Amino acid sequence: MRRSKYERPTHLIAGGDRPRLTTSAMIASIAGADQPTKPAPFGHTLSALAEKDDRIVGLSADLAKYTDLHIFRAAHPERFYQMGMAEQLLMMSAAGMAREGLQPWVTTYAVFASRRAYDFICLAIAEEMLDVKIVCALPGLTTGYGPSHQATEDIAMFRGMPNLTIIDPCDALEIEQALPAIAAHKGPVYMRLLRGNVPLVLDEYGYSFEFGKAKLIRDGRDTLIISSGLMTMRALEAAKALQKDGIDAGVLHVPTIKPLDEETILAECRKQNRLVVVAENHTVIGGLGEAVAATLMRSDVRPSAFRQIGLPDQFLEAGALPTLHDMYGISTQAVIAQIKGWL
Amino acid sequence: MTEIGHNVSLAERARRIRRHALRMGEVQGQGYIAQALGVADVLAVSYFHATTYRPDDPEWEGRDRFLLSIGHYAIALYAALIEAKIIPEDELETYGTDDSRLPMSGMAAYTPGMEITGGSLGHGLGIAVGMALALKRKQSKSFVYNLFSDGELDEGSTWEAAMSAGSYKLDNLIGIVDVNQMQADGPSLGVMNFEPLAPKFEAFGWFVQRVDGNDIDALVRAFDAARYHEGNQPRIIICDTRMAKGVPFLEARERNHFLRVEPQEWAEAIRIIDAGVPA
Numbered sequence: 001m002r003r004s005k006y007e008r009p010t011h012l013i014a015g016g017d018r019p020r021l022t023t024s025a026m027i028a029s030i031a032g033a034d035q036p037t038k039p040a041p042f043g044h045t046l047s048a049l050a051e052k053d054d055r056i057v058g059l060s061a062d063l064a065k066y067t068d069l070h071i072f073r074a075a076h077p078e079r080f081y082q083m084g085m086a087e088q089l090l091m092m093s094a095a096g097m098a099r100e101g102l103q104p105w106v107t108t109y110a111v112f113a114s115r116r117a118y119d120f121i122c123l124a125i126a127e128e129m130l131d132v133k134i135v136c137a138l139p140g141l142t143t144g145y146g147p148s149h150q151a152t153e154d155i156a157m158f159r160g161m162p163n164l165t166i167i168d169p170c171d172a173l174e175i176e177q178a179l180p181a182i183a184a185h186k187g188p189v190y191m192r193l194l195r196g197n198v199p200l201v202l203d204e205y206g207y208s209f210e211f212g213k214a215k216l217i218r219d220g221r222d223t224l225i226i227s228s229g230l231m232t233m234r235a236l237e238a239a240k241a242l243q244k245d246g247i248d249a250g251v252l253h254v255p256t257i258k259p260l261d262e263e264t265i266l267a268e269c270r271k272q273n274r275l276v277v278v279a280e281n282h283t284v285i286g287g288l289g290e291a292v293a294a295t296l297m298r299s300d301v302r303p304s305a306f307r308q309i310g311l312p313d314q315f316l317e318a319g320a321l322p323t324l325h326d327m328y329g330i331s332t333q334a335v336i337a338q339i340k341g342w343l
Numbered sequence: 344m345t346e347i348g349h350n351v352s353l354a355e356r357a358r359r360i361r362r363h364a365l366r367m368g369e370v371q372g373q374g375y376i377a378q379a380l381g382v383a384d385v386l387a388v389s390y391f392h393a394t395t396y397r398p399d400d401p402e403w404e405g406r407d408r409f410l411l412s413i414g415h416y417a418i419a420l421y422a423a424l425i426e427a428k429i430i431p432e433d434e435l436e437t438y439g440t441d442d443s444r445l446p447m448s449g450m451a452a453y454t455p456g457m458e459i460t461g462g463s464l465g466h467g468l469g470i471a472v473g474m475a476l477a478l479k480r481k482q483s484k485s486f487v488y489n490l491f492s493d494g495e496l497d498e499g500s501t502w503e504a505a506m507s508a509g510s511y512k513l514d515n516l517i518g519i520v521d522v523n524q525m526q527a528d529g530p531s532l533g534v535m536n537f538e539p540l541a542p543k544f545e546a547f548g549w550f551v552q553r554v555d556g557n558d559i560d561a562l563v564r565a566f567d568a569a570r571y572h573e574g575n576q577p578r579i580i581i582c583d584t585r586m587a588k589g590v591p592f593l594e595a596r597e598r599n600h601f602l603r604v605e606p607q608e609w610a611e612a613i614r615i616i617d618a619g620v621p622a
Contacts, residue, residue, distance in 0.1 A: 057480075081476060084510070089469045089503035096473020099458070100481065104473075120500070123463045124470055128451055 002317060021320030023144040029197060030142060030230055030321070037197035038172035042135060043071025045179040046105060050076050053183065055103040059083050061090040067107035067137045068195045087112045091120035091132075098130035103183065110136035110151030110192060118157060125188050126163040132188050139168070139192035139229065140281030141311055141328060146318040152311050156286025158190050159258055166257040167191040168229035168281075168288075169209070172198040174255060177209035185211060192229055201233050207253075214261040216268060220250030223339060224268060224303075227279040228254045228288050231309070231330060235279050238335040247343060257288055262295045269301050275342055276303040281330060284310040307342050309335055353559045356426055357387035361589055361616045363422035367438035367445070368602075369609040374439075374447070377587035377599040379419035381523045381557070382490070385582050386423040388562040389488065389519070393570065398428040401455040408474055410458045410489040412467020413521075417449030420457065420490075429456040465498025467491050468518060472504050475516040475577075483515075486570065490519045494526040496537040502547075508577040509548025517569050518549070518579040521556065523586045525600050540581055549579045556582025590615050 003009075012020065031037050050056040050072065058064075058072045062085040073080040083090045087108055094104035113121065113136045125132045136151070143149045158166050167182065167189060169175050175198065182189045205217050217232070218239060225235040232253045239249040252268050254261065269276055276296075278289035289308040296303065311328050325331035329338060364379035390396075394407040411420045418438065424430045430444070437443035444454050448462040459470050471489040478485055495501050508516050526534045537543075544551045550572050554561040562582070569578040587593035590612045593602060604612070 083507060084503070086503040086507065088465075088500040089472065089507055092466055092469025092500065092504065093473030093476065093507070095459075095466075096470040096475070096487075097477040098473075099470070100474055100477030102477050102480070119463055120466065120469070123460055124466050127460055 021323050023318060023320055030194065031197055031199045036200045038200050039197055040068040040071050040195065041172040041175040041198050042179070042193055042195060043068035045176045047072045047075035049179060049183055050079065053103070055101065056183070057081060057097060057102050057104050059090055059094055059104055059106045061085055061087050061108045061112070063108050063137070066109075066195070067135065067193060069105075069107045087117040088120050091117045092124050094132045095120075095124035095128070095130055098125070098132050103131050103133070105133045105135060107135045107137070107193070109138045109149060110154045111138065111149055113190070114151060114154040114157045121164070121188070122161050126161050129163050129187050131186055133182055133191065134189065135191045135193050137193045137195050141316060141324055141330065142194075142230070142281070142321070144319050144321050144324060147315040150316055152283045152316060153286065154192070155257055155280075155282050155288070159286060159291065163188060164258065165189045167255055168257055169194065169255050170229060170232040170253060171201040173200055173202045173207065174209050178211075178255065181209060181211040194230065199233060201236065205236075209255060212256045212259055212261060214252055214254040214256070214264040216264075217251045217253050220248040221272065221274065222248045222343060223275040223277060224250045224252060225277045225279055225339075226252045226254060226265065226288070226292055228257060229281050231279040231281050234330065234332045234335050237332040238339065241332070241336050242339065245340070247340070249339065254288060257291065260291050260295065265292055265295055266299050266301055269296060269303055273304050275305045275307065275339075277307045277309060277339060277342070279309040279330070279335060282310055283313055284308045285313050305342060307338070309338055351391075353387050353391055353563070356391045357383045357559065358616060358619060359426050360386055360419070360422040362613060363425045363432070363435055364418050365609060365613050365616065367418050367421060367435045368604065370436055370438045370440070371447075372606070373603045374601065375415045375418055376602050376604065377525070377593060377596075378413075378416050378521070378523060379422060380587045380589050380593070381584040382416065382419050382521050383422070383588070384557050384559050384562060385490070385519060385521065385584065386419060388559060388566055389490070390423045390427045392563055393566040394486070394488065396427070396429070401429050404483075405485060407485050408458050408471075408487045410467045410471050410474070410487065411449055412459065412461045412464065412470075412489060412495060413492045414448035414450070414460070414462025416490070416492070417445070417447065417457075417461070420449060421445050421454070424454070424456040427456070430454070464492070464495045465500040467495070468501050468504035468508070471516055471518070472507050472511070472513065475508070475513040476511060478515055486515050486517055488517045488519060490521065493520060493522040493524065493531045493537065494534070496520070496540070497535045505544065505547045505549070512548070512575045513577045514572075514575045516577040518577065520579065520581045521584055522581060523584045525586050527600050529598070544579050544581075549577045550574055551579050551581065553581040553583070556584035557588050589619055
């Protein structure tokens with residue numbers, strides 16, 4: 001619970017002795033200090049795809065620079081459309097372009113696409129199965145700017161939209177691999193974007209993205225972590241740390257949230273009776289966790305225990321991202337601690 | 344204008360569009376018949392004077408795009424599409440029935456000639472902006488028309504689209520606003536005052552005309568001026584129309600957004616329409 005705005009934070013004023021983290025830029029980096037990264041994998045990959053596909057155009061609502069679409073804009077200026085700070089127009093005009101045979105890739109922040117433009121994505125794009133790709137930065141808790149910019153419920157909203165495919169990639173490698181598959185899919189796709197210097201993680205595991213498929217990245221006897229997006233990165237780090245404590249944790253990565261690869265999820269959960277933990281950078285309501293739970297229930301698959309790691313059903317606080325990830329239980333340390341507590 | 348029917352007057356086209364609409368209204372016994380009667384002259388000029396299309400190939404690449412964002416006006420557009428021979432006339436008896444191609448609210452997936460799904464109001468003009476931009480990419484000579492309502496002027500998305508059309512100088516976009524002064528909750532200006540309307544669009548960079556939307560000669564001049572205007576700016580024709588135009592006893596109803604009409608009144612309305620303009 002936040003303290004009252006009328007209560008001065010005197011402990012922070014006049015030389016408080018604790019080292020303080022600052023919120024810094026709107027899009028704080030999610031990369032660890034010594035983690036390898038790749039710059040703007042979305043922007044570079046889309047620019048390369050457009051070389052071979054004349055249908056591809058890029059649109060943004062005054063956020064090209066903050067969604068890595070500025071790379072595409074520089075490479076293909078005549079194929080970039082600035083739609084102004086108008087997310088409804090962004091989706092409507094993309095629908096019109098798709099009707100005329102183009103393949104629009106539109107970018108904004110996930111909060112604006114989901115909360116502000118939902119009706120326009122739903123009726124103008126999804127209902128008509130139009131070939132529009134919606135790529136959104138700041139998914140879940142990836143900014144310290146507070147609820148105005150934290151898209152904690154975007155997947156819950158979009159899961160309810162028929163025809164829409166939802167992709168939540170983990171790292172730079174996966175973004176590079178997912179983009180051609182998304183372009184090849186004929187229909188609307190919502191992709192959660194990691195932008196800027198994006199961590200490179202999955203190369204270590206010989207991973208390859210397949211549209212609509214969950215992939216077992218490592219197996220484990222004691223627990224299976226089912227995760228998407230940046231939480232797969234955290235799950236893999238946690239699994240390495242748990243190994244040192246003699247806990248064998250598997251990681252099943254589910255980059256396609258919808259349609260869900262129920263077959264693989266059921267097969268992995270049936271393989272062995274163990275703790276199943278679903279970890280997601282999203283509210284625990286209506287996201288991957290509840291989707292997996294319903295899948296297991298419908299098929300009478302009962303793991304020894306089922307737990308969720310995700311954001312609470314609250315408007316989250318502002319602050320530094322590492323602080324917030326610890327506070328809300330999605331940092332690597334928090335994942336480790338929660339799993340140990342459940343075993 | 345298509346090759347068919349040069350010899351049929353636009354007034355006669357409008358009369359037949361009203362007649363088709365009344366016959367569809369009769370199938371349901373109620374509906375958005377006042378809007379259809381009010382906008383019939385605008386549709387007659389749109390489909391039989393201004394736009395280019397092929398009745399046997401509704402998705403012909405060279406067609407002008409005619410976007411109806413007002414989903415509940417579908418009865419009016421179906422009447423025009425029937426008159427344009429894009430939809431066979433005998434299908435009007437299926438209007439709003441199970442498995443029909445003519446649902447109560449217009450949807451692109453159901454009906455030949457229906458370019459977009461309307462109904463969630465305030466979508467049409469923005470989709471038209473995207474189509475107009477795409478047509479320019481394709482170096483197409485086609486126009487994009489969007490027929491929308493005065494009620495849709497309440498929607499913020501309409502104004503996002505209006506500003507962008509001016510900014511992109513979309514001279515291949517022609518907006519048509521049906522100002523019939525009636526919304527779901529009552530007279531439009533009482534719901535939300537959108538006047539003065541012409542200066543608003545002028546301020547957004549549009550070429551603006553305001554005409555009596557039930558005066559066919561005035562509509563023909565306005566559509567011609569919109570198509571042949573030299574300025575590189577989007578064009579809008581603000582059409583002041585009369586709800587239920589042509590059927591005085593329906594015009595007289597105070598609240599006619601959704602009309603309930605007695606069984607015997609349909610025949611009377613059709614008789615009045617048939618008598619109004621000689622074929």
